[in-house]
Amino acid sequence: MAQFIEFIGNHLLLATMWVATLVAIVLHQKKNSATAVTPQRAIMLINREEGVIVDVREKKDFDTGHIVDSINIPLAKIKQRATELKKHNQKPVVVVCKLGQHSGEAAKLLQESGHTEVYRLTGGLTEWKAQSLPLVQK
8 A cells, every 4th residue: 555655746747637537537427327227116117107128239139049029220220210219208217238338328319318217227127137036938
């Protein structure tokens, strides 16, 4: 620990820039991402508020297993196909991907297209499976 403090003292500009970069990354992620929800909260949104699940994985991944009644719109096509979700504008939308890494980007695009209540599933479908929640498999 003493060496760490000595390093910071000797390289104050470098340490300051590192902290500033870290803060900028965190703020950028918060600004460009939707609110994260757990699988339990997602279930509550579906059951109590008629929430809609949008799965942004590719079709082949979607076919291996997906959440009941979810809509498959691959991330690459989310801008072009956002109009398919216009009828769900007033409902909460939960965006799901494999690990929860790409759903934030998709959620931001849906917010830009007019959806007011957009969430991303924490941990993605991997977390959903880990909690032994139901999936539709073809």
